Amino acid sequence: MAILLTKRSKVIVQGITGGGGSFHTKRMMEYGTNIVAGTSPGKGGQTVENVPVRNTAVECVEEFGADFSVIFLPAQFAGEAALEAIYAGIKTVVVVPEHIPIADMMKVRKAARERGAVVIGSNTAGLITPGEANAGIIPDIAFAPGRIGTVSRSGSLTYYVADMLTRAGYGETTCVGLGGDPVLGSTFDEILRLFDKDDSTKAIVMVGEIGGVYEERAVPTIEKLSKPVIFMIGGVFAPPGKRMGHAGAIVEGNLGTANTKIAALEKAGGYHARTFMDIPEILQRLSI
Amino acid sequence: MAILLTKRSKVIVQGITGGGGSFHTKRMMEYGTNIVAGTSPGKGGQTVENVPVRNTAVECVEEFGADFSVIFLPAQFAGEAALEAIYAGIKTVVVVPEHIPIADMMKVRKAARERGAVVIGSNTAGLITPGEANAGIIPDIAFAPGRIGTVSRSGSLTYYVADMLTRAGYGETTCVGLGGDPVLGSTFDEILRLFDKDDSTKAIVMVGEIGGVYEERAVPTIEKLSKPVIFMIGGVFAPPGKRMGHAGAIVEGNLGTANTKIAALEKAGGYHARTFMDIPEILQRLSI
């Protein structure tokens, strides 16, 4: 079992004819990902790595039953591509490119909520269900099937956490990179809830960092969770960052430092790992 | 009993400081309409005919519990005023002015549906619940409390129908003018359903005319109605009118002539009145 992505997921690649799209299509297929089609408006009818290309996502849904999409397109087109996937009825959309305008991602998030889709990203490495499927740009080297779910704002931290979990013999159910852009399609609390419902996931590792309020917003969810949450927060010693401005601080509440985030998550019942090595130790203490 | 408007309705007049607004405020109050406030942005705090004026509809709701609005404003402001009333939580909005842009009324209709409000108009004479309250510009001379509900696209036909019903001793529960602009907040089927649920209404008179498809769209409703519907259709001998263009004809289906409308409504179980005098005759035949 897993969340969001399994070997049965029917995956399309939006922007499959581009450099990144075709390169990662090959990689993902080699890992076992069930890539059924790709899109590239104006190039419908071609193939890339033997994968059929269509002009639109809706054709991929109608013809191939696609239910999952990974987007590899320049930032200015990626937001609309995500909307296209959502409108076509695709249930999980991974937005890999970075630097997507905030307004575009807000529209994507709104459409996803209205139409019952899950969007991961933008600026995400994607997600991987080890041994089953890999959607995005995650290097599969460090991953192994297992019983811990991971969710992280950063791609590289996802890899390091999996590296440690695999090394310690736990393995992972699914590893989700939320993405690094300012507005994200999914945040911690939504992914945590999915993991909580997944029988194969025994514990969850979440990796956050200074800035934003997505960690704090997960607090009510963590309090209600049936599974333990181990968390890391990057930026404890970071130089004070820049802020969006006064009004931003008001609407988003007190933008926490790493330390206030750590305190909030500990209070909610989370277990703090300072380094990756702490993670297996905590799991052992919890007899997982 | 009645639909939409009773003596307990807490009515506001949007645009109360204007010529039409103040004139009809006085008239409506003289009839017994419970006008609790009016709006005129920039003139909040004044009074008109002893009615308190506020800058916004939401203040009228909060301060006076307003639940009904009549709009007297120039066409270019009327659409937004209707939205204001709907956003403020007002449940019935009567849009008296004519020549409101189609796009504006489509936005109003959408907001009303989303927020559970009923909009009457635009370009409507309004509605009257004889003996209780009068909202709009309807001259009350021909009306008397009674047991027939009326709904018409035209204000003047509303008056003539009521004149006949009153003359014949039936009287009216509520008389609704849908309005004459191309896009209407409410159409026949919605008002028919309200009358069907109103215990005091024993039969319904509906008056349509050539053009549009609002009459045809009421057919499924009429078929299911528990009360008899007597209808008139104006324009049987009208010179052929202008049409919106080809695409319009496609999307709206066959834009019926008066005769096709009459045939459709008769097939649905309606009773056709050629002139106002036919109405009481039909009612008698139906033993009402």
Added chain:
Amino acid sequence: MRLYEYEAKKLFGKYGIPLPIGGLAKSAKEAEKISGEIGMPVVLKSQVLTGGRGKAGGIKIEDRAEAIPGLAEELFKLKIKGFPVQTLLVEKALEIKKELYLGITINRAEYKITIIASDSGGVDIETVAAEHPEKIHRVELEIDDPFYSFQAIRLAGEIGLPSEKVRDFAKIALGLFEFFKSYDAKLAEINPLVLTGSGDLIAADARVSLDDDALFRHADLKDMGIEKRHEEGELTPRETQAREWGIPYLDLDGDIGMFPGGAGFGIMGNDFIRYFGGQPANFMDSGGGPTPERLSRMLVLLDENPQVKAIFGARFGGISRCDDFAKGVVKFLREHGLSKPMVMRMTGNMWQEGVRIFEEARKESPELFEKIEFHGIEKPIEEIAKRAVELAREAG
């Protein structure tokens, strides 16, 4: 408000819709000059505010330069459904590989904006819809919804365009949509949208109708010479007079002058006259809240019509108040005088004041009121209509 083809194309051009090259000619000489510049073959298109130009002979394709002046002269003599041809659009003729249809309109019944495409363009799209509904493809949008490129590309696929053309089609469809929204259009049609031999998509024709009530938002149209206009064809002298006065008026064949109050009863009143065996001489709309001046002019139109034998007046005062109505009638009687028998009924808002105005005027000059039978709410309107039919019969 309907636009001329050349006006619609000017606006389409602003939204990146590819158009044939060409120019506007007011004379045969100009047509010749433009043809010379763009090269043969050209198409000469009569600019009139009505459909069916082709069938009426208003469109000519020609490949001999020397034939242009003669053809143009011919077209300038044409009247199409009453519209004289005063302007020609002279365009380079397209090498047509396929004719498509693309249109956007308002679906008032469903409160939607509908984008329609078909691979069967260049013909009457209503016929296509009736005979081959499967050839009509559409996107339905809520009023505030954006129209996305992927929806347009999908539409392109549905009408069978090859992949390499779908983006061009989408660009045109999105441009047309943006135009539609920006100018409060009720209809924006490209029929045909031509796929040329060289693989370009070009808007060969353009048909646009704007929402008159939203013109206040589009002051720039005036700068382009696009103003509120009348769209009727040939008018009778009386219709021309009414148009000048801003009164919606149409001559009919009968002998009863219709002086209605209220837009709805304007239509229904004509039916009543027919039901009771009479024939209306006109259709007229007073508009909401007419001034005494306007009402007086409405009566002038009827009284001066030699065909009219009797006048049927009805006023149920709503937003149009009875006092104003009475003032208008009295103004007419004083300034013009009534030569035909008239029966009328007046009730509704301010009727007491209306009656007072009549009575005072009658007291002052009873002779002016000799031909008027005046009623209030005591009599139903049907009896008044019947009486008008009688009066016309008596006078006939």
Added chain:
Amino acid sequence: MRLYEYEAKKLFGKYGIPLPIGGLAKSAKEAEKISGEIGMPVVLKSQVLTGGRGKAGGIKIEDRAEAIPGLAEELFKLKIKGFPVQTLLVEKALEIKKELYLGITINRAEYKITIIASDSGGVDIETVAAEHPEKIHRVELEIDDPFYSFQAIRLAGEIGLPSEKVRDFAKIALGLFEFFKSYDAKLAEINPLVLTGSGDLIAADARVSLDDDALFRHADLKDMGIEKRHEEGELTPRETQAREWGIPYLDLDGDIGMFPGGAGFGIMGNDFIRYFGGQPANFMDSGGGPTPERLSRMLVLLDENPQVKAIFGARFGGISRCDDFAKGVVKFLREHGLSKPMVMRMTGNMWQEGVRIFEEARKESPELFEKIEFHGIEKPIEEIAKRAVELAREAG
């Protein structure tokens, strides 16, 4: 991207927001000239991309014309949080009756656009929000929602404006909103929005931050001279060099050069070094998919920093592939050479190819690799970090 006050005001002006009269001065002479034109009293406002200008003495109000040149000279010598004052906005001073606050921003947590108003303007709005939350009034909108006049008028009422001013306020709020949406702003603030003695509402200050990622939609900004800019204050020479190369870089106090891969680990890696008792010499972000050229330059910055005793390198290849990473390191070694001990770990996408590139280069010139300890996935990253701390200690 933050705008200068004068840039923000220029844009506000396009949206009908009333502004003080004034002009831009690059010299004391210009300041004097503008002051003379607009008349006393004037306010001289230092144009810098940071807040707290007032407290730093960057804003001066003056009513004596003869004092202007001196004051301006003084301001031009100022540095505010590292930003030298190069431009002054010279404005007619307003007769202030009341200072309000009006701001629009994106509420990322709730995915909303938030319009905020308060009757307590001219001060730090965060303080108002903390101490008097009841003085903060807001409208929350979905991304596609319009902002209606009635909502703005309601807001005006909530902050206690008298009825006769609510429409003026609404016009400003709607203009600000239209600006905000049109230019993909992240923040648009008027603080204070001044109600003057004569009853006008005027935007005395303007603060705007735009979404850098949406600049491609706003080509017109370039025409106005508004381009992507750096918003840091005073930079170290190395930071200046890094900025020229487009590398996010910050000097820190420690002695371990941080050569990170992946944005997330860039932050976390610094924490690790601190946890294990070391002190990072810098913060750096490689960005997604850096070129070998860029990676080489990143190493140059570290190697040439005399404070750096050891370098800690980490690359988990995702979108940034290990082969490119290896090429970058080899390029640096060949063209520049490594003078400090370095420990690094490389794994992830294309790591085999990365290792091959290293091994080949090492075979060719083993001397270049003498100071490098190279590891793959066999060792956890923590051990690499610990080793870097050790190396720095040994070198110190």
